[in-house]
Amino acid sequence: FFSPVKMSETTAAAAVLTVPALIYFLWPGPPAILLLSLTNAVLAVYMLLWRRTPPPPYPTFPPAKPQANVLARGLKDSELPKEADCIVIGAGPSGLALAVMLGRRGKRVLVLEQHNRAGGGLHTFEEKGFEFDTGFHYCGELRPGKELRAIVDNLCDGEVEFAYLEECPVEPGVYDKVVFSQASSESAAASDADCSPVSTSGDAVLVPAGPEQWWKQLHADFPGEQAALAAYQHDLVTAAKAFMPYLIWRSMPWGVLKRLLYYILAKPMVKLSLVTATERLKSITDNHRLKAALSYLSLGCAGMTPDNIQYGLVPALHNHFMQGAAYPHGGPSQIAAAMVRQIERQGGRVFVRAPVARIVTELDHPGATPRVVGVQLGRGKEATVRAPWVVSTAGIHHTFGKLLDPVTVPAQPRLQALAETLPRTHGHVFLFVGLEGDAKSLDLPRRNLWVLPHDDLDKAMAEFHKAPTEAPFGYVGIAFPSAKDPTFAERHPGKSTAALIAGDVPWSVFAEWEHTKVHHRGTEYEDLKALFQERMLAELFRHYPQVKDKVVHVSSGTPLDTNFYLGKTQGESYGLQLSPAKTQAELQWLGPVPNVEGFPKGLVLAGQDLGSDGFAPAVTSAMMAAVPIEGFLHWLSVVDMLGGWRSFAKALCTEPPAVGLQTAA
Template sequence: MLSELHPPSLGAGTRQPEADRRPHAVVIGSGFGGLAAAIRLGARGYRVTVLESLDQPGGRARVFRQDGFTFDAGPTIVTAPHLFEELWALCGRRMEDDVRLTALDPFYRLIFADGSSLDCCGDETKMRARIAAFAPGDSAGYEAFMRDAEAIYGVGFEQLADVPFGTLVDMLKALPAMARLRADRSVYGLAARHVRDERLRTALSFHPLFIGGNPFATTAIYALVIHLERKFGVHFAQGGTGALVAGLVKLLEGQGATLRYGAEVAEITVAHGAATGVRLADGQAIAADVVVSNADAAYTYGTLLKAQPRQRWSDAKLKRARYSMSVVVWYFGTRRRYDSVPHHSILFGPRYRGLVDDIFERKVLSQDFSLYLHRPTATDPTLAPEGCDAFYALVPVPNLQSGTDWATEVEPFRARIQQRLEATLLPGLGDSLVSSRLMTPPDFRDELLSVHGAAFGLEPRLLQSAWFRPHNRSEEVDRLYLVGAGTHPGAGLPGVLSSAAILDTVVPHATRLV
């Protein structure tokens, strides 16, 4: 084994027992994709080391704690809980013993610029009635859209999400189904085909923004998200999304894995065309039989493999690639509660397509914006001091290719978010603030190592999806594998968990390497 020929130097107190002769897997990054990959590798006989550059696990799903408030830094919406339950089952445990999920109703409240609103839920009877009242005349079109979304889900998620698109043959096999589902059409185009009310078109097509996609350019395959929500519901982990991260770390510790924080990987080492381990920023070398990167895919190829000749993901290709939007997230706490505000709210601005074009095409920071407001204390009051509320407001913005000077723009932008919230959902917000924190596109670049500060990696367009996306088994280097938002099937918790499940197909069982 490579790990026997070049034993890793893990430092005092962290060296694995000499008797442990299992093949060694190194996982770069402890986001949900990396944690899930590590658990699956451990269950398949590998000795696993997870390397995280931050001081805590979770990656984008890390946790901020300040002033008595607990803020989930990233993902807040949990769909497809069975993908998490599979990980607990692999360890002979039950998820409910460590993490409690609460189903939300409504999933979220959509609030439009004209003041109208729509509460979305999984109850089909309720939704039919709400659509009939919200957009009279579009009921039949809504039902047709949902039938299409269900059919797309049956192929796009159930059949293709955990299939590795490692060869062009894989793509060719999927083409008939993708053509039948009109994958060339955008999510918005699918909605516009069925309904006339522009607000309803927005309500049925905004979901790609959850995964960094342009609703007017993202393939209609991603309409499966709305059926995924209906089928499995929208859930919240009591204690916050960080409770899921802590639960996965507990599983890894139970498997005997090693987790190292403050361990920034500078390079994936390669010999004779195969990954042999990693070199840390402090110069330390760690040997491995397989390497799994949960880092941003463009960062993996452009930085961690910078010294290696690359054919498909060359520097020129990475420069030409299209990257997702970024986001500004304002985390804040109030000394009062806003009990009329649901767990999830989405406030749409006066423009939809124009704003999306500003973000993805023109790459300019607009004065107007749409935002997602997360109020976790609606479901779990323990995330704030008694009588207080915790929030985060997430606003899609262009990535750093816009050239925006965030050092000067961030506070005026935050002030506009506060003004908008005060005028709509949170009256008296300014007088109630007791805690505040911001995350901006440069933070995604500098702390999460995302190229161009893109919050979701490569943009999920048709020609950057499936076979066209960086493969789960690297095309450039043997024994290197990719998981997370930047590889197939894409961003979002179901996507990154599915990318880890693909490893069961493409990574050899540990017994084959002994």
């Protein structure tokens, strides 16, 4: 539409929207209103053309045989295409979501996964007749009518149903429970001075679903902290309104326009994220228990303590779970399977056991910026698939350090050095327990249990890091996936499962076995693993004594398994540390296309390191990564995902739930 003036899509759209808005701001009146109306009409026509444009000719993929388990389609030479419109490295939720989005625009997408199952954190596995999930413990904003639910239904073609943790017959209305094993001297002093005992279940904090219920619970637990809660409510509203504009701003190309729109789209969220949770919470309250109650999600959902995490994520997480938490019927792999079926219907492919050894680049002429032309496979395949776009969801440390060749990408050493300025999160020890008896007979809840040593979260983590084999874990998360999934009893009658996560485990604890093979790591490793396993079982039995005599199977995993199954480099379960330093990097260079001279054209980043850990951030990172490929107006596809313009307008005009919290109190 704008080709006669050689104007890029992003520049054109920005001009259509920005110029009349500035005129109206400087010179309000009928002429400016007329100009706004005309330019909006032009934008509508352009958008209509963009959405109706037939797809260009795309590569034809070789036919593939029908596969009963679409998550396990192994790579075969006869089914491997020679070229694709886009190659996605990694079949986690961000890679799969991106492939679906690009397939909607007529692109043939090839997704390559090094593991033997697609899904990443959505992966489930069976062992000794028990089914376990690995990373999807719950997700917010999936009630019917919520924006994320509409997007997920669109990506999965409406094939996945969800159950809700708060609709639990054992403990209704609650999706999280936080237990403090020890009372710190600081919190005890604060309690004696001006605080009533917390919640209704001993030394614990219950986290109910629903904004009014949660807010009333906080006021009941902390009656002397009305001013602090009012300040936090203000931050909740700010984060709710600023989160999506910040993501849109981050997806924009680097340049003058992005700098101009910083003050409108990015600054409110950046202001919250350039300070730590400790710095902000300390400014509104001295109550250690309240600070722990507000920031506990930073541990299990981000692998960060309050001293280190960017504060903006703390209210963002509470906004995400404010209406409650959901779990998919049939387990989280159903989400991955539904997206893979979509990709295959669109003509794309998802192959497992297909590790990428190198991203292939070429130079148009000496001294030019490298241009991506495809990928080279590893593990003996050594085939090359050509594509003008390659998206890596493997994390910046792996992508810059292992997938880019410094010979063909001169900027590789600088990119790797930049990656090293952003530390990785620590890892975890995972425990999977098979139980005899169903959820009803064992009286198992749907909600998660977070066990913390005491309410000084940073001190507790420091104590664990100092003596990881002796001191209490920084936190332990305990959940029963079989209780969350209403279909589990039908598929596995008379059985239940427990899943535990303990952290954060420094890489140094397991680093000496980095280059050993799975199941061949030696006696010392197995002894250390058994020690952690026994400690975690003790936590399970302490809080759920009814399962002690029902255990029939136990297995565990360490940060080394995270490396093996998820392609990590130091067992980092949650990717990059979400600190203010990462926010600074997002302002300066870290984005879908990093602002680094010599970064290969056609290479795009997505996944954890682009956003944060979790299913919802994976989807939004895919939306950001689609922009360099499809153009800035790719964000208009959200209109279709939400169900049309009426639903989109409703989403824009609806106030976030946090707005009415003070009234509820």
